[in-house]
Amino acid sequence: xxxxxxxxxxxxxxxxxSESELEELTESFEVKSTAAETQLIGEGTGGYSFFALADGxxxxxxxxxxxxxxxxxxxxxxMALLGGGRRTASVTTTTPTTVYVMFGTEFHxxxxxxxxxxxxxKALMRERLIRQA
Numbered sequence: 001x002x003x004x005x006x007x008x009x010x011x012x013x014x015x016x017x018s019e020s021e022l023e024e025l026t027e028s029f030e031v032k033s034t035a036a037e038t039q040l041i042g043e044g045t046g047g048y049s050f051f052a053l054a055d056g057x058x059x060x061x062x063x064x065x066x067x068x069x070x071x072x073x074x075x076x077x078x079m080a081l082l083g084g085g086r087r088t089a090s091v092t093t094t095t096p097t098t099v100y101v102m103f104g105t106e107f108h109x110x111x112x113x114x115x116x117x118x119x120x121x122k123a124l125m126r127e128r129l130i131r132q133a
Contacts, residue, residue, distance in 0.1 A: 047080020056097030
């Protein structure tokens with residue numbers, strides 16, 4: 001199942017895209033629904049996916065310390081894709097969630113087709129690295 005253009009438009013990262021760009025981007029995502037207490041990514045594991053949280057809540061932990069909470073519209077998973085390939089934190093749902101998942105090959109296509117979006121993702125990554133330090 002894929003998100004609709006209207007679904008993606010609710011994610012702040014993609015809100016600036018035109019309707020046709022959003023329609024094109026829907027092909028890059030899969031919709032995944034999870035229960036509470038589902039680990040979406042694990043610290044130290046290889047990372048090949050980028051996530052946008054559509055509904056629900058999640059906590060971010062590193063070295064067993066909670067470092068952030070995520071809610072609808074938040075994105076995560078970028079550090080492994082843009083960095084060294086390993087996850088720097090774990091993300092675990094705290095409520096039932098719906099996430100949009102983009103795999104690495106699609107993310108790299110996004111770099112070519114919409115470098116302005118990937119620039120925003122890189123800025124988000126820098127902010128998170130500063131907070132973790």
